[in-house]
Amino acid sequence: MAQWIEGTIVDNVRWSENLFSLKIDADIDTFVAGQFTSLALDINGERIARPYSYLSSPDQRPVEFYFYTATDGILSNAMLNLKPNDSIWIKQQANGFFTLDEVPDSKNLWLLGTGTGVAPFFSILNTEKSWQRFEHIVLIHAVRTTQDLLYQEIVKSLKQKYAERFRFQAVVSREHISESVYGRIPAAIESGELEKSVDLKLALDDSQIMLCGNPEMVKDTVDVLKARGFTKNRRRTPGHITVENYW
Ligand SMILES: Cc1cc2nc3c(=O)[nH]c(=O)nc-3n(C[C@H](O)[C@H](O)[C@H](O)COP(=O)(O)OP(=O)(O)OC[C@H]3O[C@@H](n4cnc5c(N)ncnc54)[C@H](O)[C@@H]3O)c2cc1C
Ligand SMILES: NC(=O)c1ccc[n+]([C@@H]2O[C@H](COP(=O)([O-])OP(=O)(O)OC[C@H]3O[C@@H](n4cnc5c(N)ncnc54)[C@H](OP(=O)(O)O)[C@@H]3O)[C@@H](O)[C@H]2O)c1
CATH class of the missing domain: 3.40.50.80 (Nucleotide-binding domain of ferredoxin-NADP reductase (FNR) module)
Structure with a gap:
């Protein structure tokens, strides 16, 4: 089972009403380009997690993700408000075969x-x-x-x-x-x-x-x-x- 580790928001770029990107500093394991990980926030006492593809390449740090805020989407709308130095959960190991x-x-x-x-x-x-x-x-x-x-x-x-x-x-x-x-x-x-x-x-x-x-x-x-x-x-x-x- 992949472990949750705590990442730190380095940057949150709001491109438009529905699109934003997060740069995250986290001590993750090596991944393969094309793979995804899980990101999560604790919302009202519950850990809400969803899969997200890495946009950054395996040797780039901080890691980067690109988001669409789904209408009424719980996690995407919560992540939209994150600021530099805020914490976010990220799975240490990546997943997937889209490589x-x-x-x-x-x-x-x-x-x-x-x-x-x-x-x-x-x-x-x-x-x-x-x-x-x-x-x-x-x-x-x-x-x-x-x-x-x-x-x-x-x-x-x-x-x-x-x-x-x-x-x-x-x-x-x-x-x-x-x-x-x-x-x-x-x-x-x-x-x-x-x-x-x-x-x-x-x-x-x-x-x-x-x-x-x-x-x-x-x-x-x-x-x-x-x-x-x-x-x-x-x-x-x-x-x-x-x-x-x-x-
Ligand atoms: C392998 C993988 C990689 C992904 N990578 C990215 C990424 O890089 N960037 C990105 O923005 N998103 C990505 N997603 C989608 C992401 O995981 C979430 O589904 C999305 O951010 C919405 O989450 P939410 O909690 O905001 O909304 P939710 O509360 O989960 O959903 C809100 C509404 O959005 C629609 N919706 C969302 N997810 C689903 C679903 N799984 N099935 C049907 N309808 C859905 C529905 O209309 C739903 O009512 C990826 C998904 C997968 C499976
Ligand atoms: N992006 C995400 O990660 C994400 C995650 C969860 C939910 N959603 C949901 O997706 C919707 C918006 O997402 P989005 O802005 O990324 O746009 P999108 O609806 O996926 O549209 C992006 C492009 O895909 C096209 N497209 C849609 N259906 C198609 C099909 N059957 N064949 C070929 N092309 C097709 C669209 O064309 P048309 O303009 O002609 O439709 C548009 O040009 C919202 O309802 C949101 O809740 C998105």
Whole structure:
């Protein structure tokens, strides 16, 4: 059983009404990029815990998390009010199999996420080992409006560091914005617009795909990919698709 340890808030960045990030100083064990841990607060005498993906890469400290405040959400709304030097519980050991250890080798890696579901992708993208395994890495961030399109400074630094090996595309569903694909990921795959936007083909023989965030996006995208012959990765039967559902 993973142990609870006490972490200290280093920073709380409020991006918008519903989005914020916490930087936490805590003596956690080593984790693998893409994994999640649990965070908890004691609220009215009860420890309220939920899983959260690491946004920071394994060698970055303090560790960082990116949150959406769910409507009436108990823990996310309580964490929103944390201030530097406040305490938070964090599990010492990380969990989960949404890591590159579970992804077979291929030429190209596609990372498709909605909202805060990009968090594990930034951890993966900021890990040098990822770039030793794949020639191109594509990050697709699907959001409702451009104000949810955060962490663009990481996108910019990855573009500078890896040039044409890193391809980024925003998919925005409730605003028409130049440079972004309008609508949802599954429709943009079906129409070919997503591949065109990053100038790369989603091909059966050279693509691995990771999906994270909204479970409806995950389901609808898997359906579209399956129709094109892609299959889910299983330990005994490697395929192309690896998923993480946030709720
Ligand atoms: C592996 C994993 C990693 C995650 N990583 C992140 C992350 O990095 N950032 C982030 O913001 N969130 C992440 N989540 C979601 C997170 O664990 C919480 O569900 C979220 O913060 C809401 O918690 P809450 O206590 O505020 O709301 P709750 O009181 O738990 O729920 C409030 C409302 O939100 C919706 N909701 C929340 N959770 C669920 C659920 N599990 N099933 C159905 N509806 C739900 C429902 O409408 C619910 O009534 C992750 C979840 C998983 C499983
Ligand atoms: N983010 C979290 O971690 C989290 C955690 C718990 C609960 N929630 C709940 O999720 C809602 C808001 O979350 P969010 O702001 O992260 O946005 P979201 O609703 O997940 O939307 C993000 C993007 O995903 C798209 N999307 C939604 N359903 C899709 C589908 N079936 N196929 C493809 N794309 C799809 C949305 O398009 P459209 O605009 O067309 O819908 C939008 O562009 C709230 O109701 C909240 O309670 C979120």
